[in-house]
Amino acid sequence: MLNSKRLHQDFPILTNSSQGEKLVYLDSAATSQKPQSIIDAITNYYQTSNANVHRGVHKLSDESTAIWQKSRETIASFFGAESLELILLRNTTEAINGIAYGWGDHNLLAGDIIVTTLMEHHSNFVVWQELAKRTGAKIEIVAVTENGELDLESLSEKLSLEKVKLLALTHVSNTLGTLNPITKIVRQARELNPNIRIVLDAAQSAPHLPINFKNLDVDFLAFSGHKMLGPMGSGGMLVRKELLSSGEMKPWLFGGGMIDSVAVEKTTYSSDLSERFTAGTPDVASAVGLAAACDYLNNLGMENVREHDEMLVQYALKKLIDLPELTVVGPRSNRVGSVAFLYNNVHAHDVAQILDSQNIAVRSGHHCTMPLHTAFSWPATVRASFNVYNTTEDIDALVLGLEKVKEVFRV
Amino acid sequence: MSEDLYQEQIIEAAYNPANMGELGEFDVATREVSNSCGDAFSVQIKLSTDKTVVEDLKWQGNGCAIGMAAMSLVSSACLKKPTSLILKWGEKEMLESLSLDQISPSRSKCMMLGLRTIQSCLKKL
Numbered sequence A: 001m002l003n004s005k006r007l008h009q010d011f012p013i014l015t016n017s018s019q020g021e022k023l024v025y026l027d028s029a030a031t032s033q034k035p036q037s038i039i040d041a042i043t044n045y046y047q048t049s050n051a052n053v054h055r056g057v058h059k060l061s062d063e064s065t066a067i068w069q070k071s072r073e074t075i076a077s078f079f080g081a082e083s084l085e086l087i088l089l090r091n092t093t094e095a096i097n098g099i100a101y102g103w104g105d106h107n108l109l110a111g112d113i114i115v116t117t118l119m120e121h122h123s124n125f126v127v128w129q130e131l132a133k134r135t136g137a138k139i140e141i142v143a144v145t146e147n148g149e150l151d152l153e154s155l156s157e158k159l160s161l162e163k164v165k166l167l168a169l170t171h172v173s174n175t176l177g178t179l180n181p182i183t184k185i186v187r188q189a190r191e192l193n194p195n196i197r198i199v200l201d202a203a204q205s206a207p208h209l210p211i212n213f214k215n216l217d218v219d220f221l222a223f224s225g226h227k228m229l230g231p232m233g234s235g236g237m238l239v240r241k242e243l244l245s246s247g248e249m250k251p252w253l254f255g256g257g258m259i260d261s262v263a264v265e266k267t268t269y270s271s272d273l274s275e276r277f278t279a280g281t282p283d284v285a286s287a288v289g290l291a292a293a294c295d296y297l298n299n300l301g302m303e304n305v306r307e308h309d310e311m312l313v314q315y316a317l318k319k320l321i322d323l324p325e326l327t328v329v330g331p332r333s334n335r336v337g338s339v340a341f342l343y344n345n346v347h348a349h350d351v352a353q354i355l356d357s358q359n360i361a362v363r364s365g366h367h368c369t370m371p372l373h374t375a376f377s378w379p380a381t382v383r384a385s386f387n388v389y390n391t392t393e394d395i396d397a398l399v400l401g402l403e404k405v406k407e408v409f410r411v
Numbered sequence B: 001m002s003e004d005l006y007q008e009q010i011i012e013a014a015y016n017p018a019n020m021g022e023l024g025e026f027d028v029a030t031r032e033v034s035n036s037c038g039d040a041f042s043v044q045i046k047l048s049t050d051k052t053v054v055e056d057l058k059w060q061g062n063g064c065a066i067g068m069a070a071m072s073l074v075s076s077a078c079l080k081k082p083t084s085l086i087l088k089w090g091e092k093e094m095l096e097s098l099s100l101d102q103i104s105p106s107r108s109k110c111m112m113l114g115l116r117t118i119q120s121c122l123k124k125l
């Protein structure tokens, strides 16, 4: 069990609220807050170790290079992956774009099929639409059931089509909260189609669930470090090493740092896989911060983190479903990270604004899942999302805060 | 405090919006979607014979209270006004019509959606 009240103290933004009023931060699915130890790790890197990596023979460059490599190892092992399988980028979106450019453009032909789902974030949707435009591939979209789960029948149907080359889906929906049965899905996909490649969007699962890249048996896993207590601008992906060493996945950013030798006629790329995909000077400080976040989470224990999230989600569901003026979206169980709802006759932005006036931060809008909102005819939803520092008191504050909406709008 | 946004006048305009509906005959029509929340408005405009003045305007759509109130007020403000004048309006005029001193950048998008829809409609002429 996590002691969230004590953990709270680790997060300066939650304790020194500028308004002098306690901040109830329920928007961690957008980005999490950062503990002091991570802020310190970044500051410390700049104060004592900053230099470019792999570039000089001087001591500081060596030190920075060692820190960079060690950070990469910490992050990769947090995900149960090898360091060479890790490509550090700024976020999930860049990672998915990287898969499209580094893998998609070289491996898809006109008529091939990309299977994705109706519950995807635009990052795991628009990228494939663009790839389809470039290659002539087609997109097939798996339906979502009435209660917000992935429609597994529809999934089987799509996976059984001929020429399916790629399945791209989310581990956890950032709007519905749905946790997809990924083990079962991967097994079925590989049975139906041994050559399929699978992209898992772990943006909303990595902050809350223990993740083992190897056991998940997906080919690509994209994540956002900034949603899992790490610094802004940290994130990336894991790529199964066989895809890297065979050259099936190719570099898509070129320049310094990723080459083996450059001649006027021809350039060869680094055989060191972790170098081949790091073009230009990397953001070492962000990697240091993300590694510190992984250490922080490991210290808490990801099983405890998962349990804490489940407790908060169930508590929020129970409280919010009880309010007659709300319609909670998504399934009632097997969900992670957030609870979103509609407020009868009051627009999501207005609800969020009135909550903000009470120092309660929630997200309102379509949460970058417009196809899902359109399919369900939701104009916009309000989403409360959690992380390790949240307590049931935060959810009580939300419920109380919603009373004010009733007052202002007299609904 | 941000709940000051929700003055009586805004709630009244949002929940009893003026000029909502459809015109039998019109000269131009368009639809605009807000990229931040998916809210959308459509407008139909009927012009004077020399096409310089808005004779009539009706709109439809769904949005937050700020968006609905702003559209309600701006649609009334447009009636019998020269199109050249309407095209010059901006955030300042919208704040004035809602009797607000200021608005956050995110809510400004809500406030401006109605005027933007009307202006992009007039620009099609």
Ligand SMILES: Cc1ncc(COP(=O)(O)O)c(C=O)c1O
Binding pocket: A029, A030, A090, A091, A092, A093, A094, A121, A123, A124, A170, A172, A173, A174, A201, A203, A204, A224, A235, A368
């Ligand atoms: C499921 C999901 N995928 C992708 C993203 C995109 O993450 P980022 O903005 O860090 O690239 C998000 C973030 O909101 C998300 O929730």
